Amino acid sequence: MRKATVAAVIAALLFAFPLWWVGVSALRPTQDVFRYLSPLSVWTLLPLHPTLSNIVGLWSSPFARAIGNSVLVAGLTVVLGLATCSAAAFALAVIEFPGRSIVFAVLVVSFLIPFDAVAVPLFGILRSANLQNTYAGLVVPGIGNGLAVFLLRQFFLGLPRDLRDAALMDGAGWFSIYFRIYLPLSVPALISAAIILFVFQWQAYLWPLLIAPDPAYKVASVAIAEFASSYNVDYGLVFAGAIFISLVPMIVLVGFQNQFRTSVASSGGKE
Amino acid sequence: MRQHHDSLAAAVFLAPALVAVVVLRLWPACEALHASLLAPRAINFSLDNYRYIFTDRTFLNSLEVTLLYSVVVNPLQIALALMLALLLARELPLVGLWRTLILLPVAIPQSVSAVIWGVAFRPDGPLNAALALFGIGAQRFTTSPGQALASIIVVVSWIGIGYWMTFLIAGLQEIPPSLYEAAAMDGANRWQRLRHITIPQLRRPLTFVLVANTVANLLVFAPVQILTKGGPDGATDLIMNEIYTRAFVTGDTSSAAAASVVLVVVTLVVVAVQFRLMTPREQ
Amino acid sequence: MVQSSRLGARVSLIAFALLSAIGWAGSAGAVTLNFLAAERPEVFKPVIAAFEAANPGTTVAYTQVPFDSLNAQIQARVGSQDPGIDVYAADTPRIPAFASRGFLLDLSPYEAQIEATASRTAVGAISADGKLWAFPMWSSTQLLFFNLDLLAKAGVPPPSAAITTRLTWDAMLDDAVRAQKAGSRWGFTFEQVDRYYQLQPLFESANAGSGLSGPGLLTPDITGPAWIKTAAWYGALFASGLSPRGVSPEQTPDLFANGQVAFFVGGPWNFDKFDAAAKLHFGIAPVPYFTGGHPATPTGSWAIGVNPYAAHKDAAVRFAEFLSVDPEGNFLTVSANPLPPTNRAAYARYIARIAGLSHSIGPAARDIITYEMANTAVQRPRSVGYVAFEDVMNHIFSDIRNGADPSAALAAAQSQLTSTLARVR
Numbered sequence: 001m002r003k004a005t006v007a008a009v010i011a012a013l014l015f016a017f018p019l020w021w022v023g024v025s026a027l028r029p030t031q032d033v034f035r036y037l038s039p040l041s042v043w044t045l046l047p048l049h050p051t052l053s054n055i056v057g058l059w060s061s062p063f064a065r066a067i068g069n070s071v072l073v074a075g076l077t078v079v080l081g082l083a084t085c086s087a088a089a090f091a092l093a094v095i096e097f098p099g100r101s102i103v104f105a106v107l108v109v110s111f112l113i114p115f116d117a118v119a120v121p122l123f124g125i126l127r128s129a130n131l132q133n134t135y136a137g138l139v140v141p142g143i144g145n146g147l148a149v150f151l152l153r154q155f156f157l158g159l160p161r162d163l164r165d166a167a168l169m170d171g172a173g174w175f176s177i178y179f180r181i182y183l184p185l186s187v188p189a190l191i192s193a194a195i196i197l198f199v200f201q202w203q204a205y206l207w208p209l210l211i212a213p214d215p216a217y218k219v220a221s222v223a224i225a226e227f228a229s230s231y232n233v234d235y236g237l238v239f240a241g242a243i244f245i246s247l248v249p250m251i252v253l254v255g256f257q258n259q260f261r262t263s264v265a266s267s268g269g270k271e
Numbered sequence: 272m273r274q275h276h277d278s279l280a281a282a283v284f285l286a287p288a289l290v291a292v293v294v295l296r297l298w299p300a301c302e303a304l305h306a307s308l309l310a311p312r313a314i315n316f317s318l319d320n321y322r323y324i325f326t327d328r329t330f331l332n333s334l335e336v337t338l339l340y341s342v343v344v345n346p347l348q349i350a351l352a353l354m355l356a357l358l359l360a361r362e363l364p365l366v367g368l369w370r371t372l373i374l375l376p377v378a379i380p381q382s383v384s385a386v387i388w389g390v391a392f393r394p395d396g397p398l399n400a401a402l403a404l405f406g407i408g409a410q411r412f413t414t415s416p417g418q419a420l421a422s423i424i425v426v427v428s429w430i431g432i433g434y435w436m437t438f439l440i441a442g443l444q445e446i447p448p449s450l451y452e453a454a455a456m457d458g459a460n461r462w463q464r465l466r467h468i469t470i471p472q473l474r475r476p477l478t479f480v481l482v483a484n485t486v487a488n489l490l491v492f493a494p495v496q497i498l499t500k501g502g503p504d505g506a507t508d509l510i511m512n513e514i515y516t517r518a519f520v521t522g523d524t525s526s527a528a529a530a531s532v533v534l535v536v537v538t539l540v541v542v543a544v545q546f547r548l549m550t551p552r553e554q
Numbered sequence: 555m556v557q558s559s560r561l562g563a564r565v566s567l568i569a570f571a572l573l574s575a576i577g578w579a580g581s582a583g584a585v586t587l588n589f590l591a592a593e594r595p596e597v598f599k600p601v602i603a604a605f606e607a608a609n610p611g612t613t614v615a616y617t618q619v620p621f622d623s624l625n626a627q628i629q630a631r632v633g634s635q636d637p638g639i640d641v642y643a644a645d646t647p648r649i650p651a652f653a654s655r656g657f658l659l660d661l662s663p664y665e666a667q668i669e670a671t672a673s674r675t676a677v678g679a680i681s682a683d684g685k686l687w688a689f690p691m692w693s694s695t696q697l698l699f700f701n702l703d704l705l706a707k708a709g710v711p712p713p714s715a716a717i718t719t720r721l722t723w724d725a726m727l728d729d730a731v732r733a734q735k736a737g738s739r740w741g742f743t744f745e746q747v748d749r750y751y752q753l754q755p756l757f758e759s760a761n762a763g764s765g766l767s768g769p770g771l772l773t774p775d776i777t778g779p780a781w782i783k784t785a786a787w788y789g790a791l792f793a794s795g796l797s798p799r800g801v802s803p804e805q806t807p808d809l810f811a812n813g814q815v816a817f818f819v820g821g822p823w824n825f826d827k828f829d830a831a832a833k834l835h836f837g838i839a840p841v842p843y844f845t846g847g848h849p850a851t852p853t854g855s856w857a858i859g860v861n862p863y864a865a866h867k868d869a870a871v872r873f874a875e876f877l878s879v880d881p882e883g884n885f886l887t888v889s890a891n892p893l894p895p896t897n898r899a900a901y902a903r904y905i906a907r908i909a910g911l912s913h914s915i916g917p918a919a920r921d922i923i924t925y926e927m928a929n930t931a932v933q934r935p936r937s938v939g940y941v942a943f944e945d946v947m948n949h950i951f952s953d954i955r956n957g958a959d960p961s962a963a964l965a966a967a968q969s970q971l972t973s974t975l976a977r978v979r
Binding site: 001004005007008009011012013015016018019021022034037039040044083084085087088090091092095096097098100103106107108109110111112113114115116117118120121122124125140141143144146147149150151154155157158173174175178188189191192195199202203205220221224225235238239241242245246248249250253254 | 274277278280281284285287288289290291292294295296297298299300302303306355358359361363364366367368369370371372373374375376377378379380381382383386387388390391393395396397400401403404429432433434437438441444445475476478479482483486490492493511514515518524527528531534535538539542
């Protein structure tokens with residue numbers, strides 16, 4: 001057990017290490033950001049002249065609004081996306097109907113299509129629906145996520161058939177089987193699907209840039225790119241922004257880790 | 272009668288997702304397909320764009336690089352993700368924190384991740400300084416055709432391994448402990464339990480991770496654009512970088528569309544093969 | 555009852571009509587222009603405020619788009635005939651391509667005003683096919699910066715700022731090598747490494763030409779001996795360890811500001827950063843040239859274009875004009891942004907401000923900037939295929955910097971450009 005804990009801590013620190021550097025750089029004055037790279041010294045990892053000027057500069061820029069937009073868009077995408085994708089996955093895994101594999105194939109093909117390759121025609125379509133510079137324009141492309149459908153379908157297929165058969169014999173309708181039986185059993189898979197939907201939106205850059213460049217609707221990943229002008233990049237601000245952009249998912253994910261553990265506890269222990 | 276009712280119910284459940292996918296992915300993809308069949312300034316359909324890219328040295332190079340990259344990165348990332356998942360699926364102290372730290376890189380904007388690693392890989396940067404402590408000479412990382420692709424693999428893995436690990440942890444936690452207890456009673460050791468219980472029980476999550484990771488790796492773009500721009504000497508010119516450059520830099524949208532179609536076809540074939548391999552016969 | 559409700563209906567109908575008429579009349583003058591550029595909002599705030607004050611009823615909504623994506627945005631949005639952009643910043647070398655693709659409104663009717671207020675180079679930068687396509691706004695130039703302390707340590711006398719004693723590249727590199735031997739981390743670096751903007755003048759100075767020739771400048775011409783020799787010279791800077799590999803253009807100014815490099819060729823926008831660097835003592839001189847060649851410096855920057863599909867074309871042109879032709883307007887665009895403006899009157903005020911920067915380098919900067927922009931500036935080739943050309947060249951420069959053989963790399967680029975530019979024609 002102890003060996004495992006040490007290994008876990010080392011792995012986690014290795015991954016988090018570059019983020020530590022980003023956090024430290026956010027607290028440095030801009031001219032110091034690249035100063036202590038080599039040779040290595042304690043000042044590579046600690047700020048010699050710590051300052052809050054980047055953080056202050058960040059929050060007095062429209063960045064606060066951008067983070068709010070990102071949170072709103074990601075939140076809406078997760079909620080609407082979970083409903084849409086779990087319903088579709090349910091149909092594809094549990095209800096038997098002709099053409100089921102073809103529909104599944106269509107949905108799978110959809111997530112194989114690189115988003116950047118269809119971004120421009122998609123932009124034309126949404127613009128003609130007047131969804132430019134709206135939250136709907138930002139959220140809607142993230143809702144039908146073929147990957148999330150795939151994941152949820154895999155999970156539903158793994159649940160015992162008897163659940164469905166017994167409920168059908170009792171005269172239950174499909175919706176109540178979905179809502180009352182399958183969903184409650186799927187919490188870990190729903191969390192995984194939520195992570196997929198969330199990461200898709202949180203990482204999105206090209207699409208929000210195209211559909212919602214207006215400052216009122218701008219999302220954080222675009223806002224952070226604007227600390228670079230055509231001849232100068234303010235890395236102190238960029239890194240400060242990066243820290244705050246990472247804080248939101250960090251808080252959410254740590255919260256969800258508890259969900260993972262309670263679902264494990266309910267299924268009675270593990271290795 | 273039952274079937275008709277079932278089909279109707281299925282249609283209702285599927286409607287939102289299908290509409291979203293058709294309108295927002297398939298229809299624009301068809302527009303891209305349409306564009307790929309029209310050579311610049313032409314009115315009639317032709318395969319000119321395809322002919323052009325398949326005789327273009329840069330495009331053919333990007334196919335090779337993408338193939339090489341995929342063959343290396345997918346097994347590597349899945350093996351590492353699985354190892355980390357096996358380690359972190361247990362109830363270790365503060366395990367939620369460790370899992371989150373490993374997952375966190377995926378939440379950082381890719382532009383920032385690329386800058387961080389760009390700095391780390393600078394020949395006068397901290398990685399070489401650390402290596403110097405161990406007496407290893409300065410490496411060229413992204414400035415050398417030999418090391419650049421490996422450097423990209425490091426960056427993409429740092430970003431993605433935690434993500435895939437999370438799905439595998441969820442899968443591991445669904446395995447009934449009774450299976451392990453029975454195996455322990457039969458005297459099975461750690462490796463045997465892994466081979467005969469854990470991996471087979473993980474088949475569904477592993478299929479998911481394999482397919483999704485392969486697709487994600489075929490679409491890698493941001494680290495290449497920011498760190499190497501496809502160089503040096505085309506050593507990191509992954510196919511999405513080619514598509515983006517043609518579409519948005521050179522402005523040659525028709526050959527970009529053709530390249531996208533090729534990418535989708537390749538991805539389809541790969542995914543179909545993976546499905547066939549991973550799905551047992553009774554399905 | 556029916557009567558009163560009918561009366562009520564009539565009254566409310568009239569009231570509604572009146573109210574909407576008032577509302578409509580009130581909004582008939584209210585116009586919001588959408589302006590897209592890559593700069594931070596603070597840069598354009600002063601000029602937008604001045605324009606709105608002089609044009610009540612018109613507001614300008616500024617949207618910043620990250621620099622790397624601006625051209626892609628224009629292509630995607632103006633290319634799909636989006637009326638949601640009225641005015642945008644157009645990079646001058648891209649103007650022939652944008653014009654040929656219909657992304658810019660023909661501004662030839664305003665030729666008189668433009669030619670009256672901007673220099674001939676600036677007007678050339680916004681022309682294509684004999685017509686004018688954008689309002690000139692900013693230009694650029696380059697200077698040689700050097701670290702006085704590092705030079706003193708090596709016993710190297712600091713170069714003079716006088717144009718008449720301009721250094722040759724050989725002489726400057728000798729000094730750089732000496733400085734590096736005496737302890738400087740690096741001897742020399744360009745600011746925008748691997749970028750055609752920065753390196754084109756090297757080839758022009760060596761009499762190798764811009765790399766594009768023929769009708770419409772669509773024939774690549776980069777395999778001649780002068781091109782190969784100069785490219786080899788560039789690669790040798792890094793192979794010898796005089797200049798660093800692997801540092802991106804955004805991070806090179808920090809090398810100089812942190813005292814890690816002795817000589818730095820970069821733009822005047824670095825003055826603020828270098829002045830603010832506490833331990834940095836620097837001087838300036840004109841950019842070096844090749845012996846047997848002629849001095850050449852980069853130039854050109856953003857101009858202001860009007861979207862031909864804009865919702866409010868007239869107001870858009872008025873705003874764009876204000877940013878360029880109006881001396882106060884053009885000067886306000888550089889009040890928070892240290893680039894040389896193209897308007898002659900605005901330039902006079904700008905250069906006076908530069909001269910007042912610091913008594914050690916202010917007057918020298920004023921003289922060098924003015925001289926270079928008038929005499930040694932080389933335009934990037936005015937070609938419809940410029941963007942594709944620049945992209946390939948930047949890749950080749952990067953490969954050469956990382957050690958690729960120049961003649962092989964240039965030959966490969968030549969064949970790639972031949973096929974790519976054929977599609978652009």
